[in-house]
Amino acid sequence: MEAISVPLTGSNPDLDLVERHRYGDEEAFAELYERFAPMVYNLALRLAGDATYAEDLSQEVFLRIHRHLSRFNGRSALKTWVYRVAINHCRSRLSRRKRAAQPLWEDDEERGVQLTDERRDPESRALATDSSRQVAAALAEVKPKFREAVVLRDLEGLSYDEIAQVLGVRIGTVRSRIARGRDQLRTVLERS
Amino acid sequence: MSQDTTFDDMSTLDRKMVERLSAYIDGELPQAEQDELENRLATDEALRGRLASMRKVVGSLQHLERAAPPPLLGEQVARHIRLDERRTTLFDRIQEAAPLGQPSPLMALLGVVLALAIFIYMLSVVNARRQEQPTLPIVFEHESMIVAPDLDAEQERVVELMRLRWIDGAWREAGLGLADPTTVLSMRSPEAADLVASVPDLEPLLTFEQPVMIRLRSQVVRFEPAPPP
Numbered sequence: 443m444e445a446i447s448v449p450l451t452g453s454n455p456d457l458d459l460v461e462r463h464r465y466g467d468e469e470a471f472a473e474l475y476e477r478f479a480p481m482v483y484n485l486a487l488r489l490a491g492d493a494t495y496a497e498d499l500s501q502e503v504f505l506r507i508h509r510h511l512s513r514f515n516g517r518s519a520l521k522t523w524v525y526r527v528a529i530n531h532c533r534s535r536l537s538r539r540k541r542a543a544q545p546l547w548e549d550d551e552e553r554g555v556q557l558t559d560e561r562r563d564p565e566s567r568a569l570a571t572d573s574s575r576q577v578a579a580a581l582a583e584v585k586p587k588f589r590e591a592v593v594l595r596d597l598e599g600l601s602y603d604e605i606a607q608v609l610g611v612r613i614g615t616v617r618s619r620i621a622r623g624r625d626q627l628r629t630v631l632e633r634s
Numbered sequence: 635m636s637q638d639t640t641f642d643d644m645s646t647l648d649r650k651m652v653e654r655l656s657a658y659i660d661g662e663l664p665q666a667e668q669d670e671l672e673n674r675l676a677t678d679e680a681l682r683g684r685l686a687s688m689r690k691v692v693g694s695l696q697h698l699e700r701a702a703p704p705p706l707l708g709e710q711v712a713r714h715i716r717l718d719e720r721r722t723t724l725f726d727r728i729q730e731a732a733p734l735g736q737p738s739p740l741m742a743l744l745g746v747v748l749a750l751a752i753f754i755y756m757l758s759v760v761n762a763r764r765q766e767q768p769t770l771p772i773v774f775e776h777e778s779m780i781v782a783p784d785l786d787a788e789q790e791r792v793v794e795l796m797r798l799r800w801i802d803g804a805w806r807e808a809g810l811g812l813a814d815p816t817t818v819l820s821m822r823s824p825e826a827a828d829l830v831a832s833v834p835d836l837e838p839l840l841t842f843e844q845p846v847m848i849r850l851r852s853q854v855v856r857f858e859p860a861p862p863p
Binding site: 471475479480482483484487488493497500501502504505508509573574577578581592595596597601602617618620621624625627628631632 | 649652653655656657660662687688690691692694695696697698699700701702703704707708710711714715718
């Protein structure tokens, strides 16, 4: 069988990955999954506030990515594009969701969520877990559009410019949403 | 600015200040604004308090532990992709975009009833339209009157000047209302003879055995047929 030659840029790994996917290289999507799965899952988890639902959302997001990856044109970073797909999908699904989100902080362990920081001693881990649950609970009370901005900034570490690209808004709006989200979070944390 | 005030309760000026504090923490504040803010922070204790509480919030978020994706997520994604590649019907795509759930027997029954109701309604409309058609079909005027029992497309195309329909026992010009004021003319009368003589195209009316109604010079005229010889 004749080998298919994939025209790679060599200088843009994102576009090369997409090009390999376009030419049917299944390894390309596997690489993309490995690279972005933690990011997509955590984003879904923080937006949905529910581990089981976050798992479903992550599956759907990767399905969408698989379907539309060929359309990625390299005008933004692949990471930004993946975040945009994930945010849009979560937003659409969560707005349709009838039942209230089951907060993650109530039963992380029962739901089998594995928190990754294994280096701490049991006592400080227990304290950290308590604090994490409290923060996660408070985050779930922040308005969705502010929560999205805060999660992208403080949990995912995106710059204002990247957040503006992901959310499709101006930088001024990003700045305002992050400030409002943090302020809402502060109010909720102080109340609890 | 009080530390307890929420964003929604603040003045526009204070909101801008909170936005600046937030951007300052992120290092996203332009240099000029940053200098101005630092000058103010040096003298405004409440603002320093606000900055400290916001830093604390940001710190608590940044220390939120990240969860590892479930171990089986990758396999589940791969399985969904394989299924998706097999899935080609439009219904599947719609179902995925807006899940309809499992169809219940009640919903299926309602669907059948609805389809039946639409079918019966369409049938009644078609029947009603058929009954409107004259038993003898349409009479046209072209160069001379043509009785067209078997109307076809060609006749439809060439015949345009006048169109009569058999409605309620009389040939009527299509579109002529029954309530239109009507002048009745007997074919035997001198007026009818004059009229027919002035409009040669009307001559075939003389051969009609049924009443004919037409609009002629803005007047609706009913021609009564001449009695059989």
